[in-house]
Amino acid sequence: MSEKLDIADLTALNAIAAGSNRKNPRIVAAGIGGKLMGTKSLVEVTAEQLTEDLNNKKNLTLAERDELEKLKYEKVKHISEQPWTLSNWYKHINWLNAILVVFLPAYGIYQASKYVPDYKTLILGFTMYVMSGLSITAGYHRGWAHKAYEMTLPVKLFFALFGAGSIQGSIKWWSHGHRIHHRYTDTKKDPYDAKQGFWYSHMGWMLTIPNPKHRARADISDLISDPVVKFQHKHYLSLVIFMAFILPSLIAGLGWGDYWGGFIYAGILRSFVIQQATFCVNSLAHWIGTQPFDDRRTPRDHPLTALVTFGEGYHNFHHEFPSDYRNALKWYQYDPTKVTIWVLSKLGLAYNLRTFSQNAIDQGVFQQQQKKLNQQKLKLQWGSDVNSLPVWDRAEFNEKAKKDGLILIGGIIHNVKSFIKEHPGGQALIRASLGKDATEAFNGAVYAHSNAGHNLLANMRVAVLRDSEPVENTFAAQQEYLDKLKLWN
């Protein structure tokens, strides 16, 4: 049949999604900055390889795939697959990152414990903390990684400079990693996979050498063509040193003579706090909180996470609607980043603020609520399914009715023996109906039973009467009957 439609070529699409379908101008960072905080081996993969991975998953059983991988790494095991021993432990660690996120802050804390700074230095530290924190959330994250809105040049420059000052890598590297995280959330390809434990997703992922088997890629062609991103990546190391350490020292030193306090408090400690806050999004936001939009994956909403991360704590929403410039929807939820972007747009410094339709957002909420409700429903008894009940003759019913305490309602035979004494309307009524069709009496001729009554009744089903139409939905039947009564009156 030539009628069949072309199937979209996965390899080609993956190539587009990974950005490897065309030659991108390579930006080489000056000096050691190129490798700074980079997990380069993670991202060097071609689209063909990605599709191959996928096909392998589809065509091979798990056992076969394990076998294949065993063969592949039989002779040479990658360092990340070798156990930690006394002789190779240093090979597991990404030393550059360890220095930047562990040793330097440790040194800073040690020095801070011995030195009391000027209160002006503390204010400076806090101000810089807010500025570089917002650069990460509003700039790196929502601006570049998700393109949730468009920035004008001054805003871009501000975010690029102060973002570098928070020592989290260049925009290019950071956004690439983040896009991979969204593309492969909770899988092995996710660079900060939350399923590997709290500490791995917090800091472990950047302190250890990753396994090259789990390489992934995302398209960042739009970032590479951005001159600000290019500039920042090229001069990353010098920018870090200047923005993170020299600038605060100079301000504090020239302003009120507190060079050392500026360096320790507004420099090292401040960048440490921001680093930890950002790591919290990867760990805490996948660990504590509620999942009002989707509980298939780990992201969660929690006000505490939002508090330490400038509003990035509503992570369940964010993973459902990544390119929405908001993270919190309600007025009482804490999201200063959203407010910042909104204010920038009002000042004409940002534009094209992207939001998802309320329809789509509500759909997600309701679907999740439905899912929860269905789970709760499964825990309860709702009565046997009519189709699974045995079919009885009229004679069989008559014979057993008196002895077993059977009542016919809506073509379904119910065993009410154990309930006779508990009947709120009295024993006499229910006894008088034994062996009879009490449909009308139940539906309102005698008493229009409550929902609870219907639920109880459904749990007493034993059989269906032959040649009758069983009415499973007694609620609707009752409503019909009552409506009829109203018409007659």
Next chain:
Amino acid sequence: MAEVRYRVKKKKDDRFNNANQLKNSKIKEMGKRKRDFLKRINYKHFFTVLICPLFAIIYLIKYSESILPKNTQTFWFSVFYFNFTILAFTSGYHKFFTHNAFVTKNNLLIDYFTIFGSSMGLGSIKWWGSLHRAHHQFTDDVEKDPYSIKRGFLYSHFGWIIMRPKVLSFYNELFDEFCKITIENEVETEIFDNEIDKEFIQEKQERLEYSNNIKLLMQWQDKWYFVLFVLTTLVIPALVTKFYCEDSLINGIIYPGILRMFLCQQSLLSTESICHFKEIQITIPSQPFNDSNSSINCNNPLMAIITYGQSKQNFHHEFPHDYRNDSSKVSFDPTKWFLNVLEKLRVITDVSITPKDLVTQLRIQQRQKVLNKLKSQLNWGTPISKLPLIKPDEFKRLISTSAHKDRIYIVISNIIHDITPFMDQHPGGVPLLKASHGKDATKAFFGGVYSHSTAASNLLATMRIGYLDLGNEEEVWDKIVVEEGEDTTQNQRQYESAEAA
């Protein structure tokens, strides 16, 4: 000719007479209404609910006394007497006589209920109980519900007790039925031959005797109601205050007597007004079990104290036989505590409690109902059954025409989607969409390139324009059943529940 004129004249006269008649009848009606109004006032309750409290308030103002008694003994006696009498009402009048929430053979307890319950001034058991049953059976009915909230907030709070009910004949029937003595022969219609039945007959006779005794007591109380009211509201508090608390007689009548009664009355009356009035947001109203009537659960803890633990009216209206007012263990409910103690002491038996599962079921059904309503307000995309069938060739030809040059059509799960309006919003970028234009991207959408979120699937559904006709009708039908069948046949039937009732 003359005849015709005469006819016209007569017609005019008729009309004139009619108008006059109408006028007269209207004047008559108004006069009748005036007389009826005076007739419709229930003077007994007018005295207990309005005159007495007014008297007390005027007394307080005139002699500039404080609202709380100065004598500590009197104060503590008032507090005790408040709880003592209101418990007789909530557990006696309400739970025992009206809702049969438990059984007791202890005459002392029943006497306590009947005697001290009348100190509320809200009528005899016969009167209050039958009206309350009518309220439960015909909730919100303007005619039949004695304190229907639809007749206004003030009427449901206060008006109903001062005025006689409008449809008196209907209520008279209820009154009669409420304490009619059942004669054995009336019920005994069928002869039972089983052993269980024999047991049942014996049991029934006992129960008949028991219920007839109670009904006799209610008739007696109705007869002597006013005497009992004066005794419990004025005489007893006055005497206790005078001789036990060593205070003046008038203080006894004012504080533990009338002011206490007034407080009790307001607390009990507010359950029928505030707890049925959704518009007052300060009570934090919710309807977790059934939103088809006006009863609400007031979640403001202050309301529980004001109404003496009866603020969860939505629960109570769904489970009136339950001796509690809320399924939660920690809620403020003195009546429940009191009955718990009595049950521990084995004074009362057969206390009716709704099984936990039943409560949960109803909660779930109500939530489902609300959810269905909310869901129905959203755009879920055109259902498959209503999409036009388009042959692949036709589709290919269609998209190759110049009119569709700048548009993007992608097929996913055999459904044709027009992605054009969403193009720029796609988080993965436009090039991916362009590369999939006119192709089947099912695999790519569901994980081949990106494992899309539920939100993305929802968005996609809103962009449906057609179904690809591959000549496989069965497959289409299966899909319709999967997507819509569940909604229309099974699910709805099962969960329509709440909507139906």
